[in-house]
Amino acid sequence: MPFEADATVLGALxxxxRLHGAIELGNEVAQLLLES
Structure with a gap:
């Protein structure tokens, strides 16, 4: 990504x-969201 992902971007991801059923990726994104 050409920019640092913030809570808005991570929340959308x-x-x-969730919509597409990508559970593992969703868990990784959730961890990043909690760390930010």
């Missing part, structure tokens, strides 16, 4: 993971 987590929502997309």
């Amino acid at each position: 987590m929502g997309a993971c």
